[in-house]
Amino acid sequence: MAELKDIEIMIGRVALGDRRAFADLYSATSAKLFGVALRVLKDRGEAEECTQEVFIRVWHAASRYQVNGLSPMTWLITIARNRAIDRLRMRKTGPAGLEEAAEIPSAGPGPEELALAASDRERIVACMGELPEDRADAIRRVYLEGETYKELALRFDVPLNTIRTWLRRGLLKLKECLTR
Amino acid sequence: MSDQPGQGDDGDAGLAAEYVLGLLGPEERAACDARLESDPAFRAEVADWAERMGSLAMTEVASVDPPPQLYGRIERELFPDQARRWWQKLGIAPAILGAAAAAGLAWFAVNMDWLTGTEGPFTPAYQAELAAEDGGLLIRAAFDPETGTLALNREEGAPAAGRDFELWLIEGENAPVSLGVLPPTRLARFELPEGATLDNSVLAVSDEPEGGSPTGAPTGDVLAASPVSAL
Known part of the structure; x- marks a missing residue:
């Protein structure tokens, strides 16, 4: 995996229409994004189509990355996850549209935020482990399976x-744990 | 939902998390969208949740290599104008350079294995495009003199039942030499006879009985032929 800083530079070049940088970005990140799509959709064919849509979106939206302040992998993963969840929900219920949420807006953090993201990654394991098992499970189900409150209520037998x-x-x- | 939405004793953290997770209904989501425009604190809260969830994905979701042809599909959709060498369409990515290549090279090599039957790069130096005039047959060929591999991509056309396509090499004024019968697969690999060269040569495809020409020379129609050009 390339360094986050490399990925950020690639996205910056893609924003300028650099096709070689786009190929590099694909090489560096497609396995992670395909992994996310596959985890959500659990179907290789759909995950492939989803990943294709994600990279097409990345090509067109790269110029907006520079102002949105997210770490580059978070930005890419957010696009991939939201696209995959959209497809999943469309499969279940017809078009519903989470697409707008892919436009995670600027928080205006500086480069120090990128460094923080790496340590967050290590802490998230510990903090997910500190949660009651059913909450951790529910968070994963919402984030990676696109489950709704209604589905959670049924699954965990909690009144709606x-x-x-x-x-x-x-x-x-x-x-609270992650910001401790 | 019947609990109090929006700001509770948790300030905006819960709402921002729900926004990132896509748990809000259309109205609440629209309200959040509007707040994001005007409320930097809320924006920061949403971005923080995106980072937290991104960390979760980075940590818990395994990377999986997508199939090698996926990049070609993306490229074709984004850059239809781009003249691409056909072997890239086989899923061989454009030049992948630098540190970023580590992940890409694995599947690159897999594809190369198929093309060359050995480890090592497939570096075409010659190509030909065999196209029937009626458009019913299109075969692209590329040759790597380093490995002696002639790779074929049959994009259009298939032999009739009980017939086969046979590939011929015609060097200069020489008689056609059979390179073999095309397999039913779209992609195929051939080897040139010892000492054969593609300089000043023509590749041709003929329609032959099943198993190929019984005489060693083309017996059926020549469906397409093309001079081989150096790249």
Whole structure:
């Protein structure tokens, strides 16, 4: 895996229409993004189509990356995950559209945020481990399986009118642990 | 949902997380979209959640190499104008350079194995395009003199039942020499006879009985022929 800084430079070049940089970016990141699509969709053919859509989007949206302030892998993963979840939901219910959420906006952090992201990565294992097992499971299911509150309520046998509070409690505990 | 949405005792953290996770209904999402425009603190909260979830994916989701032809599909969709050498369409990526190549080279090598039957790069130095006038047959060929591999990509056309396509090499004024019968697969690999060269040569495909010409010379129609050009 290329360094995050390399990936950021590649995205910057792609924003200028550099096709070679696009090929490099694909080489460096396609396995991770295909992995995300495959994990969500659990179907190779669909994951391939999804990954194709993701890279086409990346080509067109690269110029917006520079102002959105996310670490480069987070930006790419967010696009891939949201695209995959959209496909998954379309499969279940017809078009619903999470697409807009792919446009994660600027938080304006500096380069120090990139360094933080790497240590976050290590801590996330510990912090997910600190959560009650059902909350950690629920967070994974929402993030990687696209499950909705309704589905969570059924699965974890929590009344629908409190499932939101139930999940939020887990999310806030995760945040608290990660920012500790 | 019947619990109180939006700001609760958790400030915006819960809402921002739900936004990133795609748990909000259309109205709440639209409200968040509007806030993102005007509220830097909320923007930062959303970005933080995106990073947290991105870290989760980086940590817990395994990388999987996509199939080698995927890049070609993306490239064709994005850059239809781009003149591509056909072997790139076999899934051989454009030159992949630098540190970023580590992941890419693995599948590059796999494809090369298929093309060359050995380890090592396939570096075409000659190509030919065999096209029937009626468009019913299109075969592209590329040759790497280093490995002696002639790779064929049959893009259009298939022999009739009980018939085969046979590939011929015609060097200069010499009689055609059979390189073999095309397999049913789209991609095929041939080797040139000892001492054969593609300089000043023609490749041709003829329609032959199943198993190939019984005489050692073309017996059926020559469907397409093309001079071989150096790259």
